[in-house]
Amino acid sequence: MGDFRACRIAPPPGAALAAAAELDVMGVLAVEIDSGAGAFPILLVRVSGGVAAFVNLCPHRDLPLTYRSTRVVSADGTLVRCSNHDAAFRVADGRGVEGLGVGCALDTVPVIVDADGIICVGENTPPA
Template structure:
């Protein structure tokens, strides 16, 4: 479900600023709690994707045991608790306990070098 992220407690409103684009390292991730709402940001150049930071296997944050989430080839996000792997561009489960699961995507956009919730201006 594309809007599943809205069902989480504390889901921010569209248009809410998350952080500056420069806060998200290129070809890497940034885990942030926005007023308690857990978000994973994945950046490739100026393209940013976001997911709820909750592994669908046990709903622990993917960075529960460390902040190195992205694979060496930058294509897989890995849960640090039990190794479930998810495609960095779609959140679809691709390895281990991630297969058949999916991270909940959050629509984001970059506006004036800020990353914002929501796909509409």
């Protein structure tokens, strides 16, 4: 698992990603944030007590997790599945746990929800 901030087009801390209310019924929203140097793909996932965020790229093929479908969160909300080849990653920490995801991990993006209900890039270091 890498640090998303190593990418030259990564959004800076405080960058607005979306309104929390925009997370659809499935509790997932794929967004692209233009940092001025290019579009950076982020996948937002509703979790109990807040929002988790990942770089929206499968580490196995460098395609968006949502390439074929936005229905990428398991029914119990614990896994994100790549819509391309069904690799599964834990929502809690991005670690690959099934299929081609084993041995891989998603890059996490720290986020906060501000007082206005806007999901923003946080300043915390993502878990290693």
